[in-house]
Amino acid sequence: MVDEFQDSSEIQFNLMLLLAGTDNICVVGDWKQSIYSFQYADVDNIREFDNRLHRFVDELNRDAQRIAFSPSRAADKRLTRNYRSTQSILDFSTHVLTARATKSESLDTEAISEEVTPLEADTDHDESRIEALTSENEHEAILEKIDNIVDNDDYAVEGDDGEYHAPKYGDIAVLTRTRDFGRDLLDTANAYDLPMAYEGGIEVFRTDAAKLLLAWLRILERNADRGWALVLEEAGYTIDEVKAIIDRDAYPDAMVTFCEELREMETFGGVARRVFDRYDRSGPTADVVLDTIQSVYSTTTFTRGELIQFIEAAIEDGSTHEVDAGAGTNAVTVQTIHATKGLEYPIVILANMNTNKFPSTGGGGSDIAYTDPIGLRHRKVYSVEAHDVPHVYDNWQTDVLNKCLPPNYDEERRLLYVAITRAESHVILAGGEDPNVFLDEVPVDIEPVDPDLSTFEPIEDEHSPFTVDIPEPDGPARYSPHTFIDEAVFEGDTGGRGMEFGSEVHEFAERYVLGEAVDTDGNHDKENVKELLDSLDGKTKAEIDAFLPLTVDDKEVTIGGIIDLLHITPDQIDIIDYKTDLTTHAENEYEKQLSIYYHVVADQYPDREVTASIFYTNDGDQRGITHLSKSDLREMVRTHRV
Numbered sequence: 305m306v307d308e309f310q311d312s313s314e315i316q317f318n319l320m321l322l323l324a325g326t327d328n329i330c331v332v333g334d335w336k337q338s339i340y341s342f343q344y345a346d347v348d349n350i351r352e353f354d355n356r357l358h359r360f361v362d363e364l365n366r367d368a369q370r371i372a373f374s375p376s377r378a379a380d381k382r383l384t385r386n387y388r389s390t391q392s393i394l395d396f397s398t399h400v401l402t403a404r405a406t407k408s409e410s411l412d413t414e415a416i417s418e419e420v421t422p423l424e425a426d427t428d429h430d431e432s433r434i435e436a437l438t439s440e441n442e443h444e445a446i447l448e449k450i451d452n453i454v455d456n457d458d459y460a461v462e463g464d465d466g467e468y469h470a471p472k473y474g475d476i477a478v479l480t481r482t483r484d485f486g487r488d489l490l491d492t493a494n495a496y497d498l499p500m501a502y503e504g505g506i507e508v509f510r511t512d513a514a515k516l517l518l519a520w521l522r523i524l525e526r527n528a529d530r531g532w533a534l535v536l537e538e539a540g541y542t543i544d545e546v547k548a549i550i551d552r553d554a555y556p557d558a559m560v561t562f563c564e565e566l567r568e569m570e571t572f573g574g575v576a577r578r579v580f581d582r583y584d585r586s587g588p589t590a591d592v593v594l595d596t597i598q599s600v601y602s603t604t605t606f607t608r609g610e611l612i613q614f615i616e617a618a619i620e621d622g623s624t625h626e627v628d629a630g631a632g633t634n635a636v637t638v639q640t641i642h643a644t645k646g647l648e649y650p651i652v653i654l655a656n657m658n659t660n661k662f663p664s665t666g667g668g669g670s671d672i673a674y675t676d677p678i679g680l681r682h683r684k685v686y687s688v689e690a691h692d693v694p695h696v697y698d699n700w701q702t703d704v705l706n707k708c709l710p711p712n713y714d715e716e717r718r719l720l721y722v723a724i725t726r727a728e729s730h731v732i733l734a735g736g737e738d739p740n741v742f743l744d745e746v747p748v749d750i751e752p753v754d755p756d757l758s759t760f761e762p763i764e765d766e767h768s769p770f771t772v773d774i775p776e777p778d779g780p781a782r783y784s785p786h787t788f789i790d791e792a793v794f795e796g797d798t799g800g801r802g803m804e805f806g807s808e809v810h811e812f813a814e815r816y817v818l819g820e821a822v823d824t825d826g827n828h829d830k831e832n833v834k835e836l837l838d839s840l841d842g843k844t845k846a847e848i849d850a851f852l853p854l855t856v857d858d859k860e861v862t863i864g865g866i867i868d869l870l871h872i873t874p875d876q877i878d879i880i881d882y883k884t885d886l887t888t889h890a891e892n893e894y895e896k897q898l899s900i901y902y903h904v905v906a907d908q909y910p911d912r913e914v915t916a917s918i919f920y921t922n923d924g925d926q927r928g929i930t931h932l933s934k935s936d937l938r939e940m941v942r943t944h945r946v
């Protein structure tokens with residue numbers, strides 16, 4: 305007996321005959337579910353079973369006796385009772401077989417309908433909801449729908465005990481035509497903390513997490529603009545701002561510090577772990593990336609540059625890795641329609657019902673393809689002559705021939721059919737900004753949705769972990785004091801306690817100055833800060849933006865930063881910058897930063913004395929600095945430019 309016979313190829317049919325050694329053969333299948341033509345499955349194996357059986361036996365026996373029996377007409381048994389879905393879903397699934405894929409497609413709907421064997425649901429219980437939604441934010445709309453379905457009796461599903469209960473996350477599957485949509489949806493679900501698991505192979509290196517890692521590796525390796533662009537965009541900067549920051553090397557301080565932290569990591573796995581922690585990219589996909597990176601580190605002598613090439617190649621060829629979905633946990637399943645074959649779910653959300661996505665226009669597949677009637681063709685060609693370097697290009701002759709064939713969307717309709725018939729109780733179709741024609745063609749009302757996920761409380765801070773500090777895109781070139789700090793002072797073991805620690809102490813200091821009820825929580829550094837602030841008798845101001853305009857060789861530049869604390873008395877102003885460093889090794893570099901602040905304040909208050917000092921929070925030591933002159937600062941800008 306051969307199951308899923310609708311997805312067999314002609315060769316497999318022949319092999320079956322050769323292997324059987326008997327005419328006692330039974331094949332089981334459903335032509336409406338034939339979806340593997342890219343592996344040369346031929347739906348006519350089942351639709352034209354008798355003809356093909358005779359033809360193949362004849363062919364196999366042409367020059368020698370290979371098949372010992374002479375085939376008789378096969379008995380045909382139609383299975384018409386359906387134990388999975390409700391009658392509403394079965395009826396709906398029949399409609400999708402006659403849905404046009406494009407507005408101009410002409411279909412012989414009567415001929416198709418004649419071939420369909422009507423199915424009868426085994427259950428009388430039919431409260432099925434068949435719905436469709438479209439939204440500009442399709443991912444969010446799907447998450448909102450899931451949130452609405454879970455625990456909602458309107459979408460009750462049948463349990464193993466035959467009783468109906470409100471659905472759980474695990475009762476829902478999101479099916480997609482293409483893998484990338486599922487992967488992106490998973491990223492969005494993770495960001496909103498909605499339990500979702502991807503089933504099947506996933507191109508882990510095409511995930512958001514892996515791309516962020518690649519970006520940071522590129523920054524570490526050669527301060528690459530490509531890396532910065534992605535990291536800045538992820539932090540919320542607009543394209544213009546990203547360009548301005550990159551042009552002026554005015555990277556946000558927090559990112560520069562993070563880069564320094566990464567530089568100190570000894571292993572690739574360490575870097576990856578740090579990046580994922582920082583961006584809160586945890587979960588099974590990130591784990592697979594981490595494991596792969598760590599095993600590359602321990603089994604090869606790859607340099608960081610080679611690791612970058614390895615990841616680039618993995619992205620390029622879309623290599624897939626099985627991700628442990630945490631089977632048995634109560635999570636929404638996401639998978640492709642191809643992977644869902646033979647499975648079933650109480651509730652199916654068929655997502656990405658969008659133009660150019662379903663039917664899919666993606667090429668894919670191997671470099672050699674067979675299609676009727678154009679035969680076996682190269683899809684790619686290797687050439688040394690056409691350009692000066694050897695290269696591989698798309699075979700235009702094959703493309704032209706393919707364009708001459710009328711498009712055949714039958715298999716795409718069957719995919720639609722497979723997706724719908726996975727549902728036991730409810731079906732929801734979802735589209736985005738540009739819904740496909742299928743969605744229009746099937747008998748369902750479409751609800752436009754503007755999702756509001758405010759109740760989800762996404763972990764925003766962790767998802768966008770760098771504070772956005774927007775530079776002026778126009779006007780003078782803008783620098784941050786950190787641009788001028790020699791990174792070498794942070795290399796090696798400098799006894800730093802990490803950025804998070806630093807931010808926490810700074811935040812405490814700011815809030816204390818603002819008079820908020822904050823506690824030192826027994827933190828030694830915070831206690832020192834508190835003691836300092838309590839000892840000051842003048843007015844205090846925290847976190848002041850400071851911009852120093854300078855003219856360097858006829859060019860206007862601005863160096864901007866944030867002063868941690870200003871202490872203001874009638875005749876003196878003190879600039880105080882907190883540092884959580886354990887040693888004073890970076891002091892000469894910090895002098896540059898403090899000098900900038902000094903001149904900003906001195907220009908503002910020409911009649912008062914201005915001092916600048918570093919307050920080491922670790923031991924409460926306050927050390928005054930000798931400021932650089934403005935001409936020293938100009939020289940600093942000049943040298944930096946060179």
Ligand SMILES: Nc1ncnc2c1ncn2[C@@H]1O[C@H](COP(=O)(O)OP(=O)(O)OP(=O)(O)O)[C@@H](O)[C@H]1O
Nearest residue numbers: 334337383386387388389426645646647648725726
């Ligand atoms: N005689 C039966 N009584 C009760 N339930 C049944 C019976 N036969 C099948 N089922 C249930 O119906 C569902 C579908 O069965 P099954 O997966 O075998 O069908 P199928 O024809 O292979 O489906 P498909 O090809 O669409 O994937 C399963 O949940 C199965 O347990």
